[in-house]
Amino acid sequence: MPRSATPTWVVAPQASPSSAASAKAVLLDMRLVIDSPTGRPGAARVGETTQQDDQEDDVAERGGVPLAGIFGTAKPIVGMMHLPPLPGAPGWRGSMDEVLARAQMDARALAGGGVDGILVENYNDAPFHPREVPPETVAAMTMAVAEVIREVPIPVGVNVLRNDAAAALAIATATGARFIRVNVHTGAMLADQGWLEGRAHETLRLRARLGAPVAILADVLVKHAVPPAGLELEQAARDTWHRGLADGLIVSGEATGMPTDPARAWRVRAAVPDAPVWIGSGLTPESAATLLQAADGAIVGTALERDGIAGNPVEEERVRRLMDVVRQVRASLEAAASA
DSSP: OOOOOOOOOOOOOOOOHHHHHHHHHHHHHGGGOOOOTTSSOGGGGTTOHHHHHHHHHHHHHTTOOOTHHHHOSSSOEEEEEEOOOOTTSTTOOSOHHHHHHHHHHHHHHHHHHTOSEEEEEOGGGOSOOSSOOOHHHHHHHHHHHHHHHHHOSSOEEEEOTTTOHHHHHHHHHHHTOOEEEESOSSSEEEETTEEEEOOHHHHHHHHHHHTOOOEEEEESSOSSEEOOTTOOHHHHHHIIIIITOOSEEEEOOSSTTOOOOHHHHHHHHHHOTTSOEEEOSOOOTTTHHHHHHHOSEEEEOGGGBGGGOTTSOBOHHHHHHHHHHHHHHHHHHHHHHHO
């Protein structure tokens, strides 16, 4: 299969005065980051277009949807949208107009701040259904996702908590969303909802039947849960990639907003070298340089929300501060790779 075109690099703009000091500190910290476990400098990750092409080819050959074709930039940052409680949830306030207004506001803040994509999630619907969500949740999320897609020009994704991949895929297909996140795609994890079981066999067949060009980002040993005894991170990653046929893998901290240990991302990368590896929690302006050396992208929520509290409205200034740093990290890694 012929290689895809070499990606066009994003030129980093001058950092705003409010974020320049933070960006400078992060870039100085990059000098202290240890090389990857394979002995290859992490700084070469951004410039390794051949490896990115290999990832894209591998996903396409398996019938998947390459992430590079969705975001079109190195190290994409996807901003989380934590929706207010939806119909049927204990916290539901009785107005979809309020839900949609909040979705519009957060979408504008995320896109205005410069993220590369948005992931819409029913975060405030706790306690979550362990498997299928009810029809009212699907209907409300479809309305919200469609509203976000109309509001912004960047790719939008869907995550239906706690683990309804079929609903997420159906919503994405109906609205034109480009990707979904699946918390447990293969195997099983023990969470506060009980056992969450992966249903990759159903999700992949549903995507094929729908003819949906929707990428699947799947968590490896998802947060807020513990694995069965004896299941190691590396084996879970291999199963999710090779047997579950996910299009990308997500590595997170223990809970929402908790920092991801970069060593875990390096371990997954070493176990599955062909897989795109993303950070799923805890990325901040201070940790961006270290984590983005170990990963191909990141999903960020808590750091972008008011007072750094998950579930609060998104603040555009927080988004801008993070993206100023990310752009400088991208430029620095690109320069190091081409030196």
